[in-house]
Amino acid sequence: xxxxxxxxxxxxxxxxxxxxxxxxxxxxxxxxxxxxxxxxxxxxxxxxxxxxxxxxxxxxxxxxxxxxxxxxxxxxxxxxxxxxxxxxxxxxxxxxxxxxxxxxxxxxxx
Amino acid sequence: xxxxxxxxxxxxxxxxxxxxxxxxxxxxxxxxxxxxxxxxxxxxxxxxxxxxxxxxxxxxxxxxxxxxxxxxxxxxxxxxxxxxxxxxxxxxxxxxxxxxxxxxxxxxxxxxxx
Numbered sequence: 160x161x162x163x164x165x166x167x168x169x170x171x172x173x174x175x176x177x178x179x180x181x182x183x184x185x186x187x188x189x190x191x192x193x194x195x196x197x198x199x200x201x202x203x204x205x206x207x208x209x210x211x212x213x214x215x216x217x218x219x220x221x222x223x224x225x226x227x228x229x230x231x232x233x234x235x236x237x238x239x240x241x242x243x244x245x246x247x248x249x250x251x252x253x254x255x256x257x258x259x260x261x262x263x264x265x266x267x268x269x
Numbered sequence: 270x271x272x273x274x275x276x277x278x279x280x281x282x283x284x285x286x287x288x289x290x291x292x293x294x295x296x297x298x299x300x301x302x303x304x305x306x307x308x309x310x311x312x313x314x315x316x317x318x319x320x321x322x323x324x325x326x327x328x329x330x331x332x333x334x335x336x337x338x339x340x341x342x343x344x345x346x347x348x349x350x351x352x353x354x355x356x357x358x359x360x361x362x363x364x365x366x367x368x369x370x371x372x373x374x375x376x377x378x379x380x381x382x383x
Contacts, residue, residue: 163311193370202272203312203360203374245311249370255300256325257372261311 160188163248163260171266172236180231180263182220182246190228193223193247193257204246206231216240236267271295273375275361278346281381288345290378294363301344302372312360318344320349325329351382 162185172178184190192209207215209222209229220231229246246260274293282288282312294301303315312329329335333351338344348355358379362372 165311191370195372202376208370255317255319256327257302257312257370258279259304259312259313266290 161190161248161250161256161258163246163258163261164179164231164263165244165246165260167263168261169266171268173268175235178233178236178240178265178267180244180246180265182229182231182260184227184229184246186227186249186250187222188250190222190248190250192219192220194218195245195247195259197245199203200243202205206244210211236265238264238267238269241265270351273363273373275359275375275378276376276377277293279379279381282383284353285350287347287349288351288380289357290361290380292344292346292361292375293343294342294362295365297341298363298365298373300364300366301338302362302364302376303344303346304362305357305379306360308309315359315372347381351380352383356380356382358368376378379383 164183194206195203196206197203218233221228222229243262243264245262247257249257276291278359301318304312306312316326316336321340335351336346358377360377362374364372
């Protein structure tokens with residue numbers, strides 16, 4: 160069964176500090192990983208996906224199959240990064256069901 | 270409209286009543302998903318439509334829950350004989366096919382069962 164674990168419910172950092180939101184997954188097949196973000200009073204939206212290997216709003220995430228992790232990182236956090244972040248997984252080329260973690264609330268303090 | 274539209278945005282009902290939640294996906298989006306989010310919890314998958322067929326309905330928690338979709342358009346999630354544990358935000362999302370994995374979410378329907 161697919162499972163996504165985000166161990167931190169809350170994460171608080173100061174502006175300019177590095178930030179890392181952890182995501183671990185459990186899946187026997189070939190996974191496809193995503194990060195979704197929900198800013199205050201906005202809809203849940205895609206932030207980035209591992210196959211794109213892109214940096215969005217300064218965030219990057221690398222899929223580590225050995226550690227079954229897909230941590231989200233940003234070297235210098237900004238106040239506007241404060242939001243709920245959800246890690247999600249689906250079966251590569253298979254079922255389209257996207258399985259989400261419980262989310263991490265990031266607060267960037269001034 | 271430009272985005273996924275859900276109605277009602279808020280629904281308060283009494284235990285035992287039936288409720289219907291509606292989702293209008295983005296025009297042209299063939300895939301449609303329903304998720305449930307209980308307070309303090311993550312998104313729980315309920316059902317997924319490709320066109321008007323449901324290849325995966327594995328997340329429906331009981332036979333009180335059902336969903337249908339008309340063509341590649343509106344979807345309705347029906348909860349019969351509501352229970353207090355059904356209280357949650359019900360999120361709908363749509364996508365243009367399934368290649369990218371990018372889901373576009375609605376604002377959700379908040380259901381409160383008294």
